[in-house]
Amino acid sequence: MSKKETILRYHTIISKLQRFPATTEEILNKLSEESEIQSYNLNISTRTLLRDIDDIRSIYNIDIQYNHSVGAYSIEYDGRTEMQERVIEALNTFNALNFSDKLSNNIHFEKRKPKGTENLHGLLHAIKNKVQIRFIHQKYWDDESTNRIVEPYALKEFKNRWYILANDQKDNKMKSFALDRLTSLEITKHHFQFPKNFNVNEHYKYCFGIISPNKLKPQEIILSFDTLKGKYIKSLPLHESQQIIKDDDKELKIRLNLVVTLDFIMEILSHGSSVKVIKPNSLINELKTAYANSLAQY
Secondary structure (H helix, E strand, O other), X not given: OOHHHHHHHHHHHHHHHHHOOEOHHHHHHHXXXXXXXXXXXOOOOXXXXXXXXXXXXXXXXXXXXXXXXXXXXXXXXXXXXXXXXXXXXXXXXXXXXXXXXXXXXOOOOOOOOOOOHHHHHHHHHHHHHOEXXXXXXXXXXXXXXXXXXXXXXXXXXXXXXXXXXXEEOOOOEEEEXXXXXXXXXXXXXXXXXXXXXXXXXXXXXOOOOOOOOOOOOOEEEEEEEOHHHHHHHHHOOOOOOOXXXXXXXXXXXXXXXXXXXXXXXXXXXXXXXXXXXXXXXXXXXXHHHHHHHHHXXX
């Protein structure tokens, strides 16, 4: 059996169990069905299924357990649901891409592709082992690139781009560096002491996007969206702090607790006339200035 068939088998088992618990017979039947659909031999014995479940746990960190009371297998979530969901999301995408060559005229892919992801593994190694990294960084607003030596703390994703959050040794300040503007990465052997009080989730708790709070306090933000845009905002909240204040046939009004940064202002501007800022006044004034500057170009 080829490596590709083995990987497809793992993914089929995970896909089956992410919907509902399934018995051994149901999983084997699903593998048989997929064998006919994908033209690969995914049929296995019960003994091989048990070995596959162990491999899935080891490779993907997805824990599949057998529940004797119902006689079925299920995926166990142990508090790391966000990470597990992203792994499953990636596997679902992989399966779609693997099948897409048979339906190339029926799938349209986004042409924009994230850059810099080839450095993800090396950066994770540096974070885990607490070693400094060197690289060349190019800011969009500067003509010249700069050499950086930083202490990497965490990786962050925002709008299909990846960033490394690190302490820059040049001025001992926390900064984020986009991976698509990072070249000549070198992982050094110089270890650093990871700050005991740093937590990336707490660092960005009141932020939208990649810009750090810089000791600014979060504010209560109230936004009003028209009903159509409101449906999108409900299905994909702007931030984890989002609370619905009003939802009727005229508007969706929400409350957020955030630090107002350029990333957030750009997000509000992207919704155009579908959104109205109710408070704070400082954000209203920022938007008025932005709209006035845009109108001045026409």
